[in-house]
Amino acid sequence: ELKVEQNPLFLSMQEGKNYTIYCNYSTTSDRLYWYRQDPGKSLESLFVLLSNGAVKQEGRLMASLDTKARLSTLHITAAVHDLSATYFCAVVIQFYFGTGTSLTVIP
Amino acid sequence: NAGVTQTPKFQVLKTGQSMTLQCAQDMNHNSMYWYRQDPGMGLRLIYYSASEGTTDKGEVPNGYNVSRLNKREFSLRLESAAPSQTSVYFCASSEFGFTDTQYFGPGTRLTVL
Numbered sequence: 001e002l003k004v005e006q007n008p009l010f011l012s013m014q015e016g017k018n019y020t021i022y023c024n025y026s027t028t029s030d031r032l033y034w035y036r037q038d039p040g041k042s043l044e045s046l047f048v049l050l051s052n053g054a055v056k057q058e059g060r061l062m063a064s065l066d067t068k069a070r071l072s073t074l075h076i077t078a079a080v081h082d083l084s085a086t087y088f089c090a091v092v093i094q095f096y097f098g099t100g101t102s103l104t105v106i107p
Numbered sequence: 108n109a110g111v112t113q114t115p116k117f118q119v120l121k122t123g124q125s126m127t128l129q130c131a132q133d134m135n136h137n138s139m140y141w142y143r144q145d146p147g148m149g150l151r152l153i154y155y156s157a158s159e160g161t162t163d164k165g166e167v168p169n170g171y172n173v174s175r176l177n178k179r180e181f182s183l184r185l186e187s188a189a190p191s192q193t194s195v196y197f198c199a200s201s202e203f204g205f206t207d208t209q210y211f212g213p214g215t216r217l218t219v220l
Contacts, residue, residue: 004149031206042197043150043211088149092205096166097142097149 006098013079023072023089031092111212119218120188128183130198139181143194188219
């Protein structure tokens with residue numbers, strides 16, 4: 001059974017500090033997506049990671065992929081309130097989503 | 108450019124009632140998808156259509172049927188709704204299959220009493 005697990009499931013971040021969200025998956029995949037979902041809203045694509053060692057950065061978010069370890073990380077640098085949302089990773093076999101990480105930035 | 112649109116936005120059904128969720132995309136994408144989102148479970152794929160004229164089961168297809176009406180439209184039907192189908196339903200599309208980025212509609216919040 002394919003599993004896509006994220007941790008932590010909930011994260012309260014202090015403004016200005018750095019944090020990392022982890023996404024582990026249980027089967028071989030060379031493509032991984034990160035999505036953001038604001039409360040009551042739809043999903044917005046953030047990154048697609050296409051190969052082992054891939055790193056993508058936009059603003060305060062940086063995502064990386066280690067296909068050998070079956071692990072992707074989403075690193076948040078100097079958290080700000082605008083980053084409060086739920087973040088999902090998704091692995092392409094069909095398309096299996098992680099459980100999501102609900103992220104809240106507190107002043 | 109509307110992207111992916113879904114109707115209705117909200118719906119309340121009684122157990123045993125039927126309904127169809129509508130989805131349309133204007134991006135000329137070949138592939139379309141239906142997901143359900145439940146608390147603590149991420150999104151789960153119900154059905155997908157890799158291209159016009161084809162549909163396939165996803166992870167949780169039981170209790171649902173789909174129709175790829177044309178390249179733009181992909182509907183999801185609940186023939187006899189059950190409380191376990193209370194969820195938020197998202198439609199998505201991508202240019203060619205799962206390896207392309209998926210674009211999501213705004214979602215339909217369905218409650219089955």
